[in-house]
Amino acid sequence: MLASEVGRRWSGQGRIRVALVFPNTYHVGMSNLGFQIIWQKFDGRDDVSCERVFASGDATEPRSLESGTPLRMFDVVAFSISFELDLSRIISLLNHAGIPLLGVDRDDGEPFIIAGGVVCAMNPEPLAPYADAIFIGEAEYVIDELFDLLARYTGGRRHRGVDTWRTGLLRALVSIPGIYVPRFYEPTYAPGGRLVELLVRGDAPARIERQVAGNLDAEKTASVVVTCETEFPDTYLIEIGRGCPHGCRFCLAGFVYRPFRKRSVQRLLEWIEGETLPCHRVGLIGAALSDFPDLDRLIVSLSESVKEVGISSLRADAIIPSLVTALTARGQRTLAIAPEAGSQRLRDVINKRLDEETIVRAAETAGNCGITRLRLYFMVGLPWEEDEDVLAVAPLVRAMRRTFFASNGKRITVSINPFVPKPQTPFQWHPMAPRDVLKRRLQLLERDLSSLGGVRILTKSVRLALLQGLVARGGRPVGEAIAIREVTALSWKRACARAGVDMEGELHRERRFDGLLPWDHIDVGVGRHFLWEEYRRAAQIAGRLVDGGPAPPG
Ligand code: SF4
Missing domain, CATH: 3.40.50.280 (Cobalamin-binding domain)
Structure with a gap:
């Protein structure tokens, strides 16, 4: 190595x-x-x-x-x-x-x-x-x-x-x-x-405040080692911004990296051009690349020694010809888009403010400008999701496929993950969907998408997602269960029982606004009332606001 x-x-x-x-x-x-x-x-x-x-x-x-x-x-x-x-x-x-x-x-x-x-x-x-x-x-x-x-x-x-x-x-x-x-x-x-x-x-302080860097232009965040043995082989990674202004209600990055900050094009160019790069490929890193105002200018301004520029994903509403052309001119052939949900109703519930027309047009623009592979991200088990929301995914993928394959598009990979409610987000109070619901909805999607030529489906294990969900919102007893399992090789269920954790209960119970949460003493800078208000708003959009509070799924 x-x-x-x-x-x-x-x-x-x-x-x-x-x-x-x-x-x-x-x-x-x-x-x-x-x-x-x-x-x-x-x-x-x-x-x-x-x-x-x-x-x-x-x-x-x-x-x-x-x-x-x-x-x-x-x-x-x-x-x-x-x-x-x-x-x-x-x-x-x-x-x-x-x-x-x-x-x-x-x-x-x-x-x-x-x-x-x-x-x-x-x-x-x-x-x-x-x-x-x-x-x-x-x-x-x-x-x-x-x-x-x-x-x-x-x-x-x-x-x-x-x-x-x-x-x-x-x-x-x-x-x-x-x-x-x-x-x-x-x-x-x-x-x-x-x-x-x-x-x-x-x-000790009652609450521990998350530390945040102010001026990102003061310091470079870029690869210190380049190697062929990573996800981004022989690529010089450089962070162009931190945080995200969009506030999708499920997204941890959208809340714990606040506020949204970006580096200036001039500073980034000085850093990239000012040193002899160990490779010819540059990867631009950031949660909200789409909101970087001069992304296309940055890419176009890089000297000829940078043969390739890669980015992780773009919001569908930022996929415009000038940007995609700048990327394909620097070798990018794959784009990732995350509609997250198939129906407009559910995208509104999670605050993913994208309509179907924008999403389909993004696929068309990508294909027209030279992108050959699309990677699409969806979730199942989102709050107040119904089977109809899941059944809406296939028509959306079909519409994207039609327009994408009409030009340069050759392959679409659809990645489907079970939704895991995360602390410090508006859905921190929401029960995680039960195992049988997640499995059934994944099967529904696989059935609907598997007949589409040129479309590959990747799904994440429901079992791992449930374990992730348990640890994400767990307290110290969950940590104890992990240690018991490590030392004794007991199953998760038995290790949880020994540590006093009701595994199913912790995963699927509804949490109340006035109940204590294990992470309440961690202050990431987003208030509890704001998160609760966002949760209520989501319930209202879903038509599940009862007696002023979000109703459990059912
Ligand atoms: S999902 Fe993407 S756009 Fe939405 S808040 Fe997270 S990083 Fe931002």
Whole structure:
């Protein structure tokens, strides 16, 4: 792997030894721009030597990529988490490393465990018993404060069996904005797994505020390593903006990365053109590329040395000839569009403000301007979804296919995912759809779409989506169930029962506005009343507002 990398090299210097862990494979981890940036930030400090660790998936002791050092030998182990089910792999890594799983069981001879990533800002509670400290928000901006404290308290020394610095460090960390120290928060859960009380101890803040970067033009966020062994082989990734102004009600990115911020074209051009790129392909990254006002100007202005430009996805209403032509002139042949739902009614419920005409026209424009492959994203199990909404997907895909294949279109991939309600969004109170409903609706879609030539269907496992849903809105007992499962190899159901979690109940119960949620003490900057109002509005559009509140699906 190291031999294929072009770009940053490990410093190998620094007194504080840090393992930055991505709880998935090298391929997935190195495709994550945030992971690369954090590695650069950590290892860029004079007093830190940061090595990378990835999950191999086997039962061996985890070791660093750079020097092969066992995980337990590091002073600090930092996890980067972008997917709920990564928590299982984190516990597995700690277990195989021989590091005590629970934070309260670790003494000064053990590594200090920190974590960050979008899942932490969403709901860190299932992870809380295992981490000593958790970053909430854009961690780049608190790294120096954190390591200044680590350097002061640890002094680079570790003594097994004693507790000389760990307790002091934990107390000091609560004063850094955006750092959550779970052991100062004591939740009480009712049988079944519902949170009933949260006590905050000592000087810890009642709410932990997500940290947000102000001026993105002040700092570049771009690949520090380019390699052929990622999702984006031999591509220089650069972030052009953060957040999204659209507020689709199901979308975590639309809420936890607020506010919408963009970099200037001039600054981006300076960065891309100002250095010798290690490859000829540039990937533009951002949740709302469509809302970047001069995207076509940026692409056209890049010099000839950039042979290819790639982007992840565009909103259908931003697919206009000038932009698509600029992209195809730079080699892009695939576009992703996410209508999410087949019917207008359901798109209105989720606030995906796109009409059918716009979506079909986007496919036509894409084909006319040289795109040959479309990737379409839909969900099943959305709030107040009916079978008719699902049956509306096939006619929409058929209309897109007709117009797309009439020009350059050759293939359409339809990706269908079960909807997972996420914390910090208006649907955080909504029950997840039952297993049989999700399965039946996926089958309906597969039946309707499978006869369309040139259309490939990809569906996500219902079982995995339900587990993801459980962890997404779970509290500490769900984290305990994951650890029980890891250590005992029990089934999820039995591990949940042993941890006191009513798995079905937690997934499918309706949550009340005045009920406590495990992530209530995490302040991402979007108020509870605003989210509830959005939820009510969705219910109203669905015709399911009863006695002033959203009615459960039925
Ligand atoms: S437009 Fe895309 S990124 Fe923005 S809120 Fe909607 S789904 Fe999320």
